[in-house]
Amino acid sequence: MHILKSDGRQVAFDGERLTRSLRRAKIDDATVKDAVEHMTKMIRPGSSTQQIHDRVLHFIAQRDSIGAARYNLKHAMLQLGPTGFPFEMYLGKLMEAYGWSVQVGVTIPGMCIEHEVDVYGKREGSKNRAVEAxxxxxxxxxxxxxxxxxxxxxxxxxxxxxxxxxxxxxTNTEFTHDAILYGECVGMKMKAWNYPQDEGLAKYIEQKGLYPITTLPQLPRRTAANLLHDGIVLSSQLCHLSREDARAYGLQDDAFDRLQQEATRLCTVDGHGSSPS
Incomplete structure (x- = not known):
């Protein structure tokens, strides 16, 4: 059974890949098994990956709202825009969680010219990082x-x-084939969603439970946009907002209390994870 990817390519539906994605979202084995069996029966030739994702998300959400939010991580990252600034802020928070001291949006002098750097990180025992996000x-x-x-x-x-x-x-998505070939040839440090294999951006997010606020389905989009504008990019940051702060963003007390509970559950992780180099 072939399905249509977002870049127009046709690929075979891979139930094992879906299984791995659901398990990474910490969804229980019985629900994973049922979801994969359900989708295997439901998909038709030419179904898009977006359609499949939406159907899986709906199926999971009926049983495990937090698992569904975790599974929706990649799509939630796409909602950080439309500008790249929230993503830069997000990467700064991610690096801080792994022990880096960071500055976002700084100018660093090179030998020939000055460079605008999206995220600049320092950590004892590591080379400084000038990140292009x-x-x-x-x-x-x-x-x-x-x-x-x-x-x-x-x-x-x-x-x-x-x-x-x-x-x-x-990057929050993927690299082209030539981009990877060139980067590997010159020994460049690069990270995409699932690149390098088992060392991509998704892994480091999931290890620390650093889910963006756009992962929370009950957070209104306009409210999310205002929070992102003010540098509140992580779901865990919502746990530190006061009710007074929340009201300023248009969130009523009851809705905010539920949101904080969901954010706390979402961001709970089993371990601390390894440190990205």
Missing amino acids: KYHNTAGGRTDVKVTLYVYARHLDLEKRDPNCRGVLI
Whole structure:
């Protein structure tokens, strides 16, 4: 059975891949089994991955609202836009959780020119990180080789002035084939949603339970947009808001209490995870 990906390619439906995605969302085995069996019966040739995702999400949400929110992580990241600034703020919070001291939106001098850096991180025992955050708000958006070329050029200029500085490229979706080929050829530090394998952005989010506020289905979009504008990007940050703060964003007390409960459950993790290099 072939399905249609967001970039227009046709691929075979992979029940094992769906199983892995659901298990990463900490959904119980019985629900995972039922969901995969349900989708295997429901899909038709030419069904889009978006249609499949929506159907799986609806099925899971009826049994496990928090599991459904975790499963919806990748799509929630697409809702951080339309600008790239919330994604930059989000990456800053993610890096802080792994022990980095960060600055967002800074200018760093290279040997030849100054460079606007989305996220600049320092951590004892590691090289400084000058991060280019490439945000896409559509599932089919991919970061191409032109981006890897200019990020590597920036890396070289920064490294000439400060040998302890390393350029990094991070995207919330995927890289094109040529972007990966070039990056691997020159030894560039790159992270996409599932790249490198078992070391992608998704893994580091899930290990720390750092889910964006857009993961919470009951949070109104306009409210989410206002929160993001003010730098509140993590669901866990909602746990530290007061009722007075919440009212300023248009959230009534009862709705806010439920939202905080959901945010607390969503962000609970079993362990602390390893540290990204």
